[in-house]
Amino acid sequence: MNPFSLRVTRTRPAATFATAALARSLRAAGRDVISLAIGEPDFPTPNHVIEAAHKAALDGQTRYPPIAGTEALRCAVARKFGRDQGLKVAPTDVLVTNGGKQAIFDAVMAVVEQGDEVVIPAPCWAGYIQVVEFAGGSPIFVPCPAENGFRLSASDLSAAIGPRSKLLLLNFPNNPSGAVADAAMLRDIAEVLRKHPQLRVVSDDIYEHLVFDGLCKTLAAEAPDLSDRILTMSGVSKSYAMTGWRLGFCTGPRDWLDGMLVVQGSSTAGVSTISQAAAVAALDGPQDILEERRAVYHQRSIRVVDALARAPGLSCSPPQGAFYAFPSVKGLLGRRTPRGRLLVNDEDFAGALLEEALVATVPGTAFAMSGHIRLSTAAADMDLDIACSRIVDFCKALV
Structure with a gap:
């Protein structure tokens, strides 16, 4: 008997963290590994942000926070959504979360029941698959291949929506492809959504400031x-190099936010007051x-x-945003490495x-897109140069 x-046994661990852990263990064993597995800025958190966190701690902002977020941060997020995305947002319509991932977790858990379908353009961030499976939903992938610029076709989206479709997870700029949505593509998607009033949308804009x-x-x-x-979410992790501060936020319809507040209140409750003060700064x-x-990421x-x-x-394919490259290795499958390993697939x-x-x-x-890596x-130029040189030499040595 299990x-x-x-929900635990059906949820797959994230391959990104597993790969990063293996790379760390190899480095600990003395191997000269360059890890490009994790999407984490190599820049430091800005000094004024760290200073704001320090001041908040000294000022005694160390007690339990409100579950939805401090008033100061909710006001700052509302201003940010207006400034950066042209959305009219009231502070009361903001939910602060423990990283962007919790915003997605809260959103999915609040609306998805066992057997519901969640439509996901692929390639997609692996965390989406984890959260949907954990909630008991079924991921329905809409292929967005390289020959289409990794962009979502309205006709393909329409074909993927069925009677059990509950949610669409939208991520542009996209992890892992770097594809970016323009206004025309979003308007085409909106036309499809108008025909399916049961479908809610999470718009994951975490890479919003990384459009080239x-x-x-x-x-x-x-x-x-x-x-x-529509639930629109973002955070400070990627834009401000604050991954370890674990601070995300979102805005959307009141009923959805209320449901998410129940999920968050039942799991982590509020976010660190020190991180919230840093995010305001x-x-x-x-x-x-x-x-x-x-500009650095673009170069x-x-x-x-x-x-x-x-x-x-x-x-x-050249990425249009974010900080990833997603090359196809299909032309190299079926070959062997100098050590005799047969390359059957991208794994x-x-x-x-x-x-x-x-x-x-x-x-x-x-x-959710095989044949690529x-x-x-988001690494130093020297590390990228050495890593790419090793990849080129590896490909040249295949037989």
Whole structure:
């Protein structure tokens, strides 16, 4: 008899963290591994943000926080949604969460019942699959292949929606592909949604400040008539290099937020008051670092795509945003490594690349699109150059 619940046994661990852990263990054993497995900025948290957190602690802001977030941060988030995404948001319509992932968890758990379908454009962040399976839902993937720019086709979305479809998880700029949604694409998606009033949407805009050409477009702003069905979420982790502060936030229809508040109150309750004070400083403070760091990520993306172009059999579409590259390795499957390992699929490729070339990446299978690998470009130029050189040499050595 299994002593654990079905929700635990049916939920798969995230391959990104497993790969990163293996890379750390190899480094601890003295291997010169370069890990590009985790999407984490290598920049420091801004000094004024750290100072705000320190001051909050000294001022005694160390007690239990409100479950929905402090008034100061909810006001700052409301201003941010207006400034960056053109949404009219009241502070009372903001929920602060323990990282962006909890916003998604709260949203899914609040509406998805056992057997409900959740429509997910693929490739997708592996965390979506985890949360949907944990809730008892069934992920329904809509392929967005490289030949279509990894963008979501309205016709493909329409074909994927069925009578049990409950939720659409939308993520642009996309992890892992770096694809970006323009206004036309979002308007086409909105037309499909108008025909399916039962379908709610989570718009995951966590990479909103990492669009390389132009500004991030969000669904709620392009289709305000659907705002009673759209949850828009973001956070400070990627934009302000605050992954360890665990601070996300979202806005959406009142009834959905109320349901999410029940989920959050039953699990983690409120977010660290110190992190919330830091987030206020990030959102209300100087914003010039956003453009500066966006430009660096863009140059790194170009650097990696140009370097990988030298790898025979590997194909990499230029990302339009975020900080990942998602090259196809399909042209290299069926070959063998110098140590004799047969590369049957992308998991074999990523495994051999780590073991034999000492570069940690994540197989595309983890993101619901096989035949690819994902590598993070949020790393120092020297590390990216060495890693890409190793990948090129690895590909050249295959027979």
